[in-house]
Amino acid sequence: MSTMQNQRLEGLSEKIFLDRYAWKDADTNNAKVGDVVLALTKDDPKFPTKEVGEIVKREGRKVTVKTRKGELVESNVEKLTLTIEKTPEEMWDRLASAMSSVEATPELQEEWRGKFREILDDWKLVPGGRIAAGAGASDELTLFNCYVIPSPKDSRGGIMETLTEMTEIMARGGGVGINLSSLRPRRAIVKGVNGSSSGAVSWGGLFSYTTGLIEQGGSRRGALMLMINDWHPDVVDFITVKQTMGQVTNANLSVCVSNDFMKAVKEDLDWELVFPDTSDPDYDELWDGDLDKWKAAGRQVIHYRTVKAREVWHTIIESAWKSAEPGVVFMEYYNQMSNSWYFNPIICTNPCGEQGLPGWGVCNLSAMNLSKFYDEANHDVAWDELATTTRYSVRFLDNVIDRTPYHFAENEENQKNERRVGLGTMGLAELMIKLNIRYGSPESLEFLDKLYGFIAREAYLASADIAEEKGSFKAFDAELYLQSGFMKNMAEVYPEVAEAVREKGARNVTVITQAPTGSTGTMVGTSTGIEPYFAFKYFRQSRLGFDEQFVPIAQEWWIVIRVKSFRITMSQR
The missing domain is CATH 2.30.30.520 (SH3 type barrels.)
Structure with a gap:
């Protein structure tokens, strides 16, 4: 591991640090x-x-x-x-102490404080924004970046309850995902008031409007993801809502797409838009947005209309072209691949879309800065250092689960039942520049398989080791866990992971993810997430102001090129 060193932030990096993450x-x-x-x-x-x-x-x-x-x-x-903190070193000290404080003994606390401080140094591990802002600084701020809350109960009281839950989470720094499919469609009868419903999309507008009112500390605003399933009668209104200015302005939108819908698109078949029969005497108690479960219970659905699946698909494409939304999530396939398939179905993603989550699920995020793992002497990845950082980072994130405050008992129950963590990366493009690998080339694809396979293997082995020491997540069942689509793929490539899970268990239902890391990546001066640089010099308009950005590695290369050019010129004189 590299020795600890002082960091000086400048320009937008310093702004982001002081505004978003330094202790206030x-x-x-x-x-x-x-x-x-x-x-x-x-x-x-x-x-x-x-x-x-x-x-x-x-x-x-x-x-x-x-x-x-x-x-x-x-x-x-x-x-x-x-701010109380002025430098990254002060923040790293705070985070290392906070995350090690949940270890069982003073000796373990001291051991892991040092190990966590080592991986935080020089931005090798960049904690998720809520961890950076809250751990050791406040007992009120959540350490989880984002949440998915259950679909609203289909009543005025249920909708207001969801609005309250969303507001409380956002006020403490968390983003929220909500699937609107539980809400009856526009013009559906509401017997209690002898009227009709304004529809799921209109209530999505309420959630969006409220999100725009919430400041989360510094210049950070509330974040919201709204989703709707492909069978819902309001799906077309949902797809096109952002083409009407001002209706939904503070939310990301995505349509949950099923395997049957995609089959209907490919074969140009009809597609039925349906909703449960709201006159069912058990409707209020049983209906939670899961249509398959409703049908399996022998309950009736009402047919609203028949559309061409391909026309709906083309509407999604056209709307995405016009307004950049909605996205699509292959939710049925998501659940087939999900490690929690046997006990906790995925219903929505977080606002940035990197994690599909169950109701009351959370994003527990951090990212390794891959640009720091370049072995210049061997012109290769510093594999041993990357392995150590990966393993320590999994424990860091697992400790977040026991350190964070919980403001809803349902969140605590769910997270301690599955212990979901998401270790990701940033700085990939910068690492590839250092390795002279062109982004998107055949060589890069081969390299990425090797790199991310390595990270996944180390992360899941680390989770198994922690399980041996501290116990598996409560809902763990080795055979069912290993039957998920993801774990089948993992076991095929890395059989030692499956062996470790069977022998030791699994501390976390999931371990890896890939978030966009826009703010944190910009702060530390590297490429964000897995994305390439879209420009080496650009202007950035944000809620912090208008700033000019010049990518650090591009500056370094420009200096090298100028020096080489100067030497060539001098040698020719």
């Missing part, structure tokens, strides 16, 4: 001359601007801040973001 001092009246702060210099509801600077003068509530650009800004203390 909520009482800005504590601001004093000499403090490094984030000052709101343009108070615009849509495009605010914040600048990092140092307080050089204070008179009462008024302050003068000298920005990093050398400008003097007059402000007041209410418009400052005051």
